[in-house]
Amino acid sequence: MFGRLMIHKNYVRIIKLAFPIVLANASVPLLGLADTAAIGQTGAATDLGAIALASLIFNFVYWGFGFLRMGTTGFISQASGANDLDETHALVFRAVFLGAGIGILLIALQRIIGQTAIGLLSASDDIKELVDHYFYIRIWGAPATLITFSLLGTFIGMGWTKHLLFVQLFLNGLNIILNVLFVVGYDLGVRGIAWGTVIAEWCTVFFAFYLLLRKLQLGSFFSRLQQLQARVFDKSKLLAMIKVNGDIMIRTLALLSGFAWFANQGALFGDQILAANHVLLQFVSLSAFFLDGFAHVAEMLTGKAYGAKDRVYFVQQVRHSTLLAGITALFLASSLYIAGDLLIPLLSKDMQVQLVASAHLGYAAIYIALSFVAFQLDGIFIGVTKSVEMRNATLMALIIFIGSGLWLTTAYGNAGLWISFIIYVVARAVMLGLYYPKIGREMAIN
Numbered sequence: 471m472f473g474r475l476m477i478h479k480n481y482v483r484i485i486k487l488a489f490p491i492v493l494a495n496a497s498v499p500l501l502g503l504a505d506t507a508a509i510g511q512t513g514a515a516t517d518l519g520a521i522a523l524a525s526l527i528f529n530f531v532y533w534g535f536g537f538l539r540m541g542t543t544g545f546i547s548q549a550s551g552a553n554d555l556d557e558t559h560a561l562v563f564r565a566v567f568l569g570a571g572i573g574i575l576l577i578a579l580q581r582i583i584g585q586t587a588i589g590l591l592s593a594s595d596d597i598k599e600l601v602d603h604y605f606y607i608r609i610w611g612a613p614a615t616l617i618t619f620s621l622l623g624t625f626i627g628m629g630w631t632k633h634l635l636f637v638q639l640f641l642n643g644l645n646i647i648l649n650v651l652f653v654v655g656y657d658l659g660v661r662g663i664a665w666g667t668v669i670a671e672w673c674t675v676f677f678a679f680y681l682l683l684r685k686l687q688l689g690s691f692f693s694r695l696q697q698l699q700a701r702v703f704d705k706s707k708l709l710a711m712i713k714v715n716g717d718i719m720i721r722t723l724a725l726l727s728g729f730a731w732f733a734n735q736g737a738l739f740g741d742q743i744l745a746a747n748h749v750l751l752q753f754v755s756l757s758a759f760f761l762d763g764f765a766h767v768a769e770m771l772t773g774k775a776y777g778a779k780d781r782v783y784f785v786q787q788v789r790h791s792t793l794l795a796g797i798t799a800l801f802l803a804s805s806l807y808i809a810g811d812l813l814i815p816l817l818s819k820d821m822q823v824q825l826v827a828s829a830h831l832g833y834a835a836i837y838i839a840l841s842f843v844a845f846q847l848d849g850i851f852i853g854v855t856k857s858v859e860m861r862n863a864t865l866m867a868l869i870i871f872i873g874s875g876l877w878l879t880t881a882y883g884n885a886g887l888w889i890s891f892i893i894y895v896v897a898r899a900v901m902l903g904l905y906y907p908k909i910g911r912e913m914a915i916n
Contacts (some may be wrong), residue, residue: 484791487770488763490631494638495759509595520600520660527587527601528608533726537718538569538619539626541711543766544855546627547773551780558628559688560701564711565620567702575615580609600660607664611671618671629770630685634749637678645670650651656853721864728894735879735887743884746826749817750834753810757802757838764795764842765849773853781913788850795842803839807832826884833888840892841901851902854909863901870897 482783542565549558576583584605588598618637625634648669652662679691688694736747768791775784806813810831814824851860871894878886 480786480790481794484764484767484771484787484794487629487767488794490635491626491763491766492760494631494635495762517600517660520597520604521663522603523597524601524608524660524664527605530726532720534618534719535569535572535616535619536722537715538565538572538616539623539714540718541565541855541857542620542623542853543627543769544714544773544852545711546624547629547770548855550628551774551777553778556698556701559686559694559712560698560704560707562620562624562682562686562688563695563698563702564708565623566617568711568715569616569618569620570613573616577609580606584609598846604660604664607661608667609914610692611668614668614671614675618675618678620674621682624682624686625678626694626766626770627773628686629768629774633681633685636681637674640677641670641674644673714855714857716850719862721857721861724861724864724868728871731872731875732887732891735875736884739884739887741892742820742822742826745818745820745823746830747884747887749814749823749827750830752817753806753813753834753840754837757799757806757841758845759846760798760802761795761842763797764791765845768795768846768849769790769853771853772850773855776854776909776913779913781910784913785910787847790899791849792842792846795846799839799842803835806838807835810835819865830884830888833885833892837892837895840896840899841895844902847899847902847906850909852908856882856905856909859902859905859908863898863905866901867894867897870894 522820542561545565546558547560579661584602588601588605618641622634622637625631625637645667648666649663652658652666658665683691701707733744737744752782768788771787771791772784775781775787811828814827814831817826818824848860851857852855871890874893875887875890878890880886882889
């Protein structure tokens with residue numbers, strides 16, 4: 471009876487930890503909607519196009535440095551599990567300095583990055599000019615954004631998911647207010663969106679620091695840094711962090727390449743199929759908001775168990791968080807399959823696009839139903855900082871995806887593309903699963 475009660479409490483605890491992350495993720499699209507509405511009320515089609523393309527540039531750049539969040543989570547959760555307060559504090563400093571350093575480097579290289587990115591855009595000269603204005607304003611928020619990534623990684627690693635929600639709501643809420651003020655109130659157009667975002671990014675990093683200093687009991691930031699200076703700048707630990715982050719970056723770029731290849735292959739079948747695939751991917755992305763919540767919880771709990779060398783607790787957290795993620799994935803997939811034909815028209819009024827999307831709806835539902843395994847294993851491997859295995863598994867899955875996709879699209883067209891996409895997410899799970907027993911063996915030895 472006592473054992474069942476403890477299991478029940480653990481499930482409730484996992485849900486409580488995951489729920490703020492889901493809400494934080496769900497707040498992100500609201501910012502895009504607000505920006506679109508503000509520009510749509512005051513600007514022309516060129517302004518909307520410029521915002522879409524400029525945001526794409528920064529999404530790609532910042533997504534590439536997502537390792538600052540993921541790598542920090544793994545290291546922090548392990549140090550927390552080992553009850554090593556000094557190392558936890560030192561990790562915060564290392565992650566912050568790394569984020570600040572990369573952000574300053576991006577500012578120093580802004581001319582090269584901006585000219586290259588804008589030169590690659592297939593857009594009119596008018597839109598490129600507006601993108602240019604946006605880029606050279608918003609790039610000044612790079613240090614703040616990347617430091618915030620590190621701080622969010624700390625919150626997740628420590629299990630403070632409510633604070634992650636507070637930071638995300640603060641960022642997006644302030645960003646929406648400033649963007650509306652600058653665009654609607656002061657008629658600054660695309661420049662107003664850029665300035666609103668930069669100011670929100672810098673305000674957010676100070677707000678996140680405020681929460682962290684209170685929660686982590688760092689005391690005086692600079693005096694604590696002075697106390698831990700030797701540990702913070704320990705060469706071996708700095709190299710370990712850089713190595714893990716480098717592996718995660720390669721893994722992230724491989725994931726981006728997979729989605730880019732999927733989109734490009736869809737484009738070869740024509741505009742309607744490209745648009746239909748894009749509609750279905752919106753449902754896939756929405757499901758990721760929910761599944762990411764459980765994956766982030768897996769990061770923090772397995773990382774703590776790994777740091778504490780508690781194999782029993784590790785297995786328990788893997789089992790419970792994965793079961794909840796699986797139930798959620800099945801619910802989301804079933805809901806999409808049942809209600810998809812009602813939802814698709816909300817995203818496209820084109821009848822041909824609706825028909826194509828409806829014909830491939832089942833594939834998207836299957837992808838969602840099976841994707842939770844890869845999400846969970848990603849979270850586990852981030853928690854235990856097994857970055858080499860993550861990198862290798864993702865690269866192998868990408869090769870399998872492209873190989874199977876070239877064959878299946880030739881034989882079955884867009885249906886073959888979706889089947890290969892499903893194979894891709896299963897291959898990611900299988901490849902990571904092959905490495906999984908090694909974690910248990912290491913913990914048993916230690």
